[in-house]
Amino acid sequence: MYADSSAGFSTPIDQQLRQVLEIVGTALKDTTTHIRDNHKQERQDQADELKMEEDRHRRLDLIKRGAWHDGRLDCVAGNGAMSELGYGEEPTFESDLYAAKPSPPLIDDVAPIAGEGVPPTYDSLPVIPKSTDEDKSNDVDEEAEFIKTLPIVVLQNFAQKAGKGDVWNVLAEWGSSLVENRIAHVIVVTDSSIATKALTKALPSKPLNSVSLADADEANSLSFVKDKLKGSKVTLSAEDSAQVAKLGGRMVDLETLVYKVRTGTPIKPAVDDLILKNVVELRKAAFGDDAEDAKSLPWTRAQAWKVVSELAKHGEVSRFSSSLDGD
DSSP: OOOBGGGTBOSOHHHHHHHHHHHHHHHHHHHHHHHHHHHHHHHHHHHHHHHHHHHHHHHHHHHHTTOOOOGGGGGGTOSGGGGGGSSOSSOOOHHHHHHSOOOOOSOSSSOOOTTOOOOOOTTTSOOOOOOOHHHHHHTOOHHHHHHHTOOEEEEETTTSSOOSTTHHHHHHHHHHHHHHTTSOEEEEEOOOTHHHHHHHHHOTTSOOOOOOOOOOOHHHHHHHHHHHTTTTTOOOOHHHHHHHHTTTTOHHHHHHHHHHHHTTOOHHHHHHHHHHHHHHHHIIIIIOSSHHHHTTSSSOHHHHHHHHHHHHHHSOOOTTTSOOSOO
16 A cells, blocks of 8 residues: 555555544444344343243143133133123233132032042142342343454554554554444454554553464374364374474464375375475575575575574574574
């Protein structure tokens, strides 16, 4: 992206970026509101469904206890004025039973005829506790439910290289505004040391939650490959495991190895091919394609070779403990 006055973009690049991000922020806010409303509606629908299910079970229980009546049956219970003296259209609830105790059974010590029911007494009806909506609402953490509805914004390769103008600070300020206004979660992926400074300046009121990512160790790398090869009828021998260990723990290499093995390439040729490609990439990135290309690198070939040699010996080298003087 660059400023082109002929196209009408004469403003600085950081100002253009700020305008674009403002539009994106507005869209994210609308999206968050829409998702939150849908989430609330889903919760309400679940609550209504649960209430209907409770009413159904309560009604079935009342039917079994002989304490519930469907007033629509009164139209066939009598003729003329008699049909108006039926049980009534209102359903019977526990509160009705508590207020008015039913009459004792009409049959004293004589068992009822098969198929006939005995009118229930107040003491014969078990008490059903009434659930309250207040008890259910306490089980729901409103704050946690709100956090779940927020979208996730990922700023990848943040401050990876020098940006024109104030680009990185504009992005940091935009991300902090999303967090402070509770519009979205923001994840910043970077390997630059200046990223923390820009983010802390943009969001001074809240601590940054940092997670350091590194290559997997040998045990986890081997476990990852074995897990990915399940179902492909490929089992790793001790020799195969030793070959996998040569690749280290970079996820890209391990996934490429799994793909090659699944397509029929044996473990050793697949590992050798990956190592060869990495050597080519290392030569190009560290030493340049030729002597002319090496002149544009910010280090000498001797310095690059010293880093490679130290890594071959120790596996890990601190950038501050290594002396890159070119000797």
